[in-house]
Amino acid sequence: MSPSSNTAGVIRFGVVVILLCMAILTEAEGSTFRTLFNQDNQTYRWESSLLYNYKPSDRFRVLIDGRLRSTLIKESLIASGADQWQEDREINSRLTYQFSPRVGVNFDIYQSYNSLGQRRLQDSEITGGAVYRLTRWLKFNYRLGGMITSRDEELGKRLDRGAKMFWNAMVDSRVFGRDRLNAEFSIEENIFRTIPSNEFTFTGEYSKSFAGGDSFLVKYVDFRGKRKYYASAYSLEGTNSQVKHERALESILIKGIPLGVQTRIEAAIDFNEYRYTSEEADSSELSRLKDRDNSRFSHNLVVSAGRKFHIADRTPEITVHYRFSGYDEDFGLDERDQESSYGELGCILTFDITDRDSLSADASVGVRSFYHPDEFALIADRDVSSEIFNLTYSRIWSKYLRSNVRFGYRSFDQIYLSRLSSADNNSNYTYLLAPGIVWSVSEKLSVYQNFEIQANYITYDYEKRLLNSRNRIFRRGDSRSRMEYRFSENLIMDIEYGYRYEDYGQLVWDEQWQQLTSWDRRTHFGNITFDYLFFGRFRVLPGYSFDYKREWEHTEETDPTDDEAPIEKARVMKDRQDQRIISLQFEYIFSELERFTFAASRRIIDGWRRGHIRDDKFTVSLSRSF
Amino acid sequence: MNKILCKTSIVLLILIFAAGCKNPFSTRESEPPIGTSGTWEVPTEPRIVVANLLAAYNERNISNYRRCLSDSFAFSAYEDSVEAEQNGDGSLFYDWDVNVEESVTRRIFQSFPQGSDSSYLSLMIDLSSNEFDEEDDSTAMLIREYTLSFVTNGESTVDTTIAVGEAMFYMSRSSIEGWAIDLWIDRPDPRESGSISWADFKVQFR
Numbered sequence: 001m002s003p004s005s006n007t008a009g010v011i012r013f014g015v016v017v018i019l020l021c022m023a024i025l026t027e028a029e030g031s032t033f034r035t036l037f038n039q040d041n042q043t044y045r046w047e048s049s050l051l052y053n054y055k056p057s058d059r060f061r062v063l064i065d066g067r068l069r070s071t072l073i074k075e076s077l078i079a080s081g082a083d084q085w086q087e088d089r090e091i092n093s094r095l096t097y098q099f100s101p102r103v104g105v106n107f108d109i110y111q112s113y114n115s116l117g118q119r120r121l122q123d124s125e126i127t128g129g130a131v132y133r134l135t136r137w138l139k140f141n142y143r144l145g146g147m148i149t150s151r152d153e154e155l156g157k158r159l160d161r162g163a164k165m166f167w168n169a170m171v172d173s174r175v176f177g178r179d180r181l182n183a184e185f186s187i188e189e190n191i192f193r194t195i196p197s198n199e200f201t202f203t204g205e206y207s208k209s210f211a212g213g214d215s216f217l218v219k220y221v222d223f224r225g226k227r228k229y230y231a232s233a234y235s236l237e238g239t240n241s242q243v244k245h246e247r248a249l250e251s252i253l254i255k256g257i258p259l260g261v262q263t264r265i266e267a268a269i270d271f272n273e274y275r276y277t278s279e280e281a282d283s284s285e286l287s288r289l290k291d292r293d294n295s296r297f298s299h300n301l302v303v304s305a306g307r308k309f310h311i312a313d314r315t316p317e318i319t320v321h322y323r324f325s326g327y328d329e330d331f332g333l334d335e336r337d338q339e340s341s342y343g344e345l346g347c348i349l350t351f352d353i354t355d356r357d358s359l360s361a362d363a364s365v366g367v368r369s370f371y372h373p374d375e376f377a378l379i380a381d382r383d384v385s386s387e388i389f390n391l392t393y394s395r396i397w398s399k400y401l402r403s404n405v406r407f408g409y410r411s412f413d414q415i416y417l418s419r420l421s422s423a424d425n426n427s428n429y430t431y432l433l434a435p436g437i438v439w440s441v442s443e444k445l446s447v448y449q450n451f452e453i454q455a456n457y458i459t460y461d462y463e464k465r466l467l468n469s470r471n472r473i474f475r476r477g478d479s480r481s482r483m484e485y486r487f488s489e490n491l492i493m494d495i496e497y498g499y500r501y502e503d504y505g506q507l508v509w510d511e512q513w514q515q516l517t518s519w520d521r522r523t524h525f526g527n528i529t530f531d532y533l534f535f536g537r538f539r540v541l542p543g544y545s546f547d548y549k550r551e552w553e554h555t556e557e558t559d560p561t562d563d564e565a566p567i568e569k570a571r572v573m574k575d576r577q578d579q580r581i582i583s584l585q586f587e588y589i590f591s592e593l594e595r596f597t598f599a600a601s602r603r604i605i606d607g608w609r610r611g612h613i614r615d616d617k618f619t620v621s622l623s624r625s626f
Numbered sequence: 627m628n629k630i631l632c633k634t635s636i637v638l639l640i641l642i643f644a645a646g647c648k649n650p651f652s653t654r655e656s657e658p659p660i661g662t663s664g665t666w667e668v669p670t671e672p673r674i675v676v677a678n679l680l681a682a683y684n685e686r687n688i689s690n691y692r693r694c695l696s697d698s699f700a701f702s703a704y705e706d707s708v709e710a711e712q713n714g715d716g717s718l719f720y721d722w723d724v725n726v727e728e729s730v731t732r733r734i735f736q737s738f739p740q741g742s743d744s745s746y747l748s749l750m751i752d753l754s755s756n757e758f759d760e761e762d763d764s765t766a767m768l769i770r771e772y773t774l775s776f777v778t779n780g781e782s783t784v785d786t787t788i789a790v791g792e793a794m795f796y797m798s799r800s801s802i803e804g805w806a807i808d809l810w811i812d813r814p815d816p817r818e819s820g821s822i823s824w825a826d827f828k829v830q831f832r
Contacts, residue, residue, distance in 0.1 A: 041757070041758060042758055073813075086704065086705075086708075114708050116704075116705055116708050117705075119708065121708065292830075329729075331733075335736045335737055335739075336733045336736055336737065336831075338729075338732065343651065345651070365651055366651070367651050367652075367653060369653075369654070372736075379686070379739065380688065380732070380735075380736065381654075382689065383653040383654050384689070385651065385653050408801075408802050410802055410803075413653065414689050415653050415654065415656050416656055416689075417654055417655070417656050417657065418656075418657060419656075419657035419658060419659055419660045419661075420659075420660065420661055421659075421663075421687075422656040422657055422658065422659040423659035423661060423663030423664075424663040424664045424687065424689070424690075425656055425659075430802050430803070432801055432802050434801070452801060454801060454802065456668055456804070458666070458668065460663070461656075462658065462659050470663075472667075472668055474668040474670055474804075476670075498763075502670060504668060504670055521670075525763060547762070547763065579761075603760075609755065610755050610757075610759070611757075613757045615757075615758075615760070
């Protein structure tokens with residue numbers, strides 16, 4: 001299909017959707033309609049969606065949910081790549097009629113279409129069903145219908161027809177007082193000729209609440225499924241089968257214990273198995289599929305305890321947690337199998353020290369270990385230990401002035417056990433300090449000032465070289481000044497200016513840590529934006545932003561003809577890049593529920609490394625809620 | 627009196643428990659290295675993340691590979707997802723987050739160990755920037771062409787396969803961790819009808 005016929009198809013579908021909306025959306029409360037067109041240098045995108053919810057009486061309801069998305073990717077970056085169209089359309093509609101509170105019927109229609117290049121995929125489904133509520137706590141659901149699925153590809157078309165059956169029973173009961181028992185049992189059969197599938201699901205949940213806020217919950221899910229699928233897109237022959245079995249058991253206990261401590265224990269176990277078979281028993285396909293057979297057992301336990309303390313009239317709160325989790329994968333192939341375990345101890349503190357001062361902090365330490373079968377353990381067995389600490393202190397100086405200071409520390413140690421990989425063992429530390437203030441000068445003017453400095457050290461455990469060491473340090477500092485001025489209720493101006501300094505280089509140990517800078521970079525950036533609301537409906541948001549970046553390389557200059565000549569250090573500009581973006585956005589608000597938006601921007605980049613680039617974007621969207 | 631007894635009992639229990647266990651946060655000992663090690667540069671710019679990813683892949687260094695991805699990472703391969711849906715196998719691409727990406731890549735690395743005589747895997751990424759790259763103060767989008775070659779030895783044959791396409795890397799910069807990939811969109815080369823993409827290769831290990 002050519003792009004023009006695609007476009008015509010999109011337009012036709014769009015017109016139908018819009019006419020449908022105009023015709024039927026009146027008095028359909030809770031419905032929405034949205035359409036959007038978006039363009040940039042590489043893609044065009046059209047999107048429309050409609051959610052129609054019509055409920056003329058308590059007994060009858062119509063629900064239509066439709067989506068359309070068309071994307072044109074212009075010539076791919078890959079040389080002489082052709083334009084590509086992608087289309088996705090989906091509509092799901094349901095009619096429900098309730099004869100009585102206990103008996104109802106429903107009718108569902110589902111249609112989807114996906115296309116990409118020469119591939120087309122279509123699925124259609126029509127089902128009818130009944131819902132019967134035997135008692136307040138027991139409900140049955142049954143659906144029966146037909147399905148068609150077609151896959152149209154370069155090599156030919158594959159079509160399959162079949163029937164769909166769905167049974168479901170739900171128990172939702174309060175057993176004793178506040179105890180609750182939920183159980184659900186479903187069977188779904190898709191009886192296709194070539195690619196049939198079936199699913200069986202059981203979910204059971206029991207929860208008990210005690211006086212005083214204690215509670216207990218246990219949940220079990222068992223899912224079994226079997227399905228056939230086409231073996232390959234490149235041949236029309238053959239199917240493969242997958243059998244899967246997924247089980248999950250989880251429980252949560254919340255309990256208050258003596259000394260005012262509130263505890264929470266969460267435990268979960270999952271066991272999933274996947275098995276594959278091929279119709280062609282002695283083919284290489286079978287061997288490839290067998291490689292995908294796998295099972296995975298995983299567990300997770302979190303124990304946490306929290307307590308509020310009373311110090312004078314303050315109530316700081318501390319929560320401590322311990323997590324132990326892990327998994328064991330089995331692919332039947334030792335080189336793919338892996339076991340992992342993770343332990344973490346952490347705490348969180350929140351403390352309003354005075355009416356003006358508050359403190360919050362969190363800290364955790366953890367170790368994650370990876371294990372492999374013996375003969376494959378050499379390279380991949382490793383431990384990763386982490387330490388994380390964050391602290392924020394805030395102060396309200398007056399109703400005009402507030403400040404906060406944020407401190408962060410993070411450390412990762414990576415330890416490979418084998419001599420083949422242990423040269424990579426390293427410690428990675430990051431420190432961050434970020435103070436900031438907010439000054440409300442007047443009702444019209446607010447000023448924001450933020451600083452941030454960061455240092456990142458990477459040291460390798462087995463690095464012995466003094467020169468050309470792999471140990472590294474990266475430092476960054478930036479300052480951001482922002483001002484918001486309200487000329488009136490309808491006009492707001494936002495101005496920001498920032499400066500950033502970064503440098504990077506070797507970290508050398510010579511009786512003390514020293515930095516050998518390799519490069520440094522300085523960036524000036526800023527933006528100005530106006531938000532102007534004309535007569536309460538029409539809004540204009542023009543904006544301009546810039547980003548000027550300069551990068552210098554630090555080198556040493558020597559005279560090759562003179563061994564005695566001193567080494568001179570040089571700082572040479574390596575790259576400069578100026579980026580400017582001008583943008584304009586219009587918004588027309590027809591009513592509280594209807595909105596039209598247009599946004600356009602142009603970006604211009606001039607740089608030594610990137611050259612001259614011009615990039616235009618625009619978006620038009622219309623949305624209506626009912 | 628009861629309270630003191632209770633507190634003392636708890637402390638004693640903790641001490642007994644602690645004395646009977648090894649330190650759960652201690653790490654194992656490593657052997658002194660005999661070879662060279664992986665390549666890693668602090669991701670101070672988005673393009674360095676792609677260079678680190680390339681080095682980690684060819685050096686089969688799963689830890690460095692993981693460090694290129696953010697915790698909220700997602701992988702998307704629209705074309706291959708549609709194809710998988712057509713084959714009734716679409717779930718292979720569902721919920722492809724950082725854990726799935728790490729597991730899949732680790733299995734690839736283990737199946738194609740470095741320096742192996744029986745299998746071969748090599749990745750090439752054109753690291754030069756292009757006009758579609760977008761880079762702001764804290765977000766970026768880079769598009770890079772790739773060629774992935776791998777050789778597998780069957781029972782009686784040796785198969786060489788080349789995957790070609792382009793990868794779109796959407797990244798963000800966090801104040802403490804630097805640049806990392808949030809979203810990776812894989813697109814096969816439309817010229818190569820019937821060829822495979824990186825996503826096609828990866829999904830075999832999911």
